Amino acid sequence: MPEAPPLVAAERAAHPLPADLLKGLHRTMLRIRRFEERAVELFLTQELPGFLHSYLGQEASAAGVCAALRRDDYITSTHRGHGHVIAKGLQLDRMMAELYGRTTGYCKGKGGSMHIADFSRGILGANGIVGGGIPIAVGAALSAKMRRSGQVVATFFGDGASSQGAFHEAANLASCWTLPILFVCENNQYAVSTHCGAQMRIPDVALRGASYGFPGIKVDGNDPVAVYLVTSDAVERARAGGGPTLIETKTYKWLGHYVGDPGAYRPKEEVAGWKANDPLPRYERYLIERGVMGEAEIEAVRGEVHAEVEAAVEFARSSPLPRPEDALEDFYA
Numbered sequence: 001m002p003e004a005p006p007l008v009a010a011e012r013a014a015h016p017l018p019a020d021l022l023k024g025l026h027r028t029m030l031r032i033r034r035f036e037e038r039a040v041e042l043f044l045t046q047e048l049p050g051f052l053h054s055y056l057g058q059e060a061s062a063a064g065v066c067a068a069l070r071r072d073d074y075i076t077s078t079h080r081g082h083g084h085v086i087a088k089g090l091q092l093d094r095m096m097a098e099l100y101g102r103t104t105g106y107c108k109g110k111g112g113s114m115h116i117a118d119f120s121r122g123i124l125g126a127n128g129i130v131g132g133g134i135p136i137a138v139g140a141a142l143s144a145k146m147r148r149s150g151q152v153v154a155t156f157f158g159d160g161a162s163s164q165g166a167f168h169e170a171a172n173l174a175s176c177w178t179l180p181i182l183f184v185c186e187n188n189q190y191a192v193s194t195h196c197g198a199q200m201r202i203p204d205v206a207l208r209g210a211s212y213g214f215p216g217i218k219v220d221g222n223d224p225v226a227v228y229l230v231t232s233d234a235v236e237r238a239r240a241g242g243g244p245t246l247i248e249t250k251t252y253k254w255l256g257h258y259v260g261d262p263g264a265y266r267p268k269e270e271v272a273g274w275k276a277n278d279p280l281p282r283y284e285r286y287l288i289e290r291g292v293m294g295e296a297e298i299e300a301v302r303g304e305v306h307a308e309v310e311a312a313v314e315f316a317r318s319s320p321l322p323r324p325e326d327a328l329e330d331f332y333a
């Protein structure tokens with residue numbers, strides 16, 4: 001087995017990251033946070049249709065991974081995918097319109113929260129089938145390799161999905177073909193109400209990389225810089241023909257499985273402990289301590305993001321619903 005990469009903390013001290021990148025991570029996390037908070041409010045007041053799986057609490061994971069990707073790199077996402085696609089560059093107004101089922105949404109309102117795709121940004125789709133995006137990502141990685149395009153693929157999935165057959169078959173094939181792919185397991189501790197300790201007998205999903213002969217790295221998924229550094233290494237390896245990496249980001253879904261989940265299966269102290277480890281204020285302290293941003297600048301970004309989300313809601317509200325006959329278009333046959 002290849003050795004684990006150097007300690008993230010040491011690497012961070014040795015190579016300070018550019019301020020633009022650090023500020024970009026912050027803005028991305030804030031955009032995800034505010035988008036999700038607003039979507040939850042709108043859902044609970046029954047303005048938003050459908051079903052919501054909130055990404056609140058996991059922002060640093062998507063932000064760190066996607067900051068290490070090129071625009072033309074691919075991702076596949078999950079039922080909990082708003083954060084992934086925002087971090088990969090989607091606009092909040094067309095995202096919100098998609099959640100509202102409006103024609104101005106990324107998928108003309110036909111996909112909704114769980115099926116957002118935009119090929120122009122390398123987003124091959126969120127997926128309601130647990131583990132469903134993983135084999136699709138392997139196919140995209142094979143395509144990138146055959147075309148010698150230099151693209152890499154990051155496939156996001158959960159701790160629960162890591163026990164799906166689809167993950168294991170895809171990981172093995174990607175390894176045998178030395179494909180440019182990152183398996184990004186966001187371990188938010190639960191698959192619906194099942195704690196990860198009850199559905200696997202190993203402490204870390206990262207260990208599963210060893211079964212397929214590629215590195216498996218666990219990282220603090222609430223630290224965007226750590227996630228970014230680990231991902232950058234994996235991207236570099238993949239682009240250089242070194243094959244797959246499994247990255248496990250350890251994090252937590254604040255609201256349980258879906259918005260409205262009473263979450264009786266989670267000890268209150270556990271939820272409180274993770275909320276105290278909120279990735280946003282923690283990262284803001286990091287930025288302030290290092291003199292990257294001051295309180296006033298952070299407050300200004302908050303204001304901008306707040307306004308961006310409100311404008312997105314207004315855009316969605318004022319956009320038309322599809323016509324009944326639109327249901328007969330966009331079929332693949």
Ligand SMILES: Cc1ncc(C[n+]2csc(CCOP(=O)(O)OP(=O)(O)O)c2C)c(N)n1
Binds near residue numbers: 079128157158
């Ligand atoms: C193939 C399949 N099996 C079961 C489900 C029902 N289901 C939806 S989400 C989920 C749990 C997924 O857990 P995890 O992969 O950890 O993702 P998380 O929800 O924690 O982000 C299940 C079982 C499904 N959508 N697809």
Ligand SMILES: [Mg+2]
Binds near residue numbers: 160186187189190191
């Ligand atoms: Mg999970």
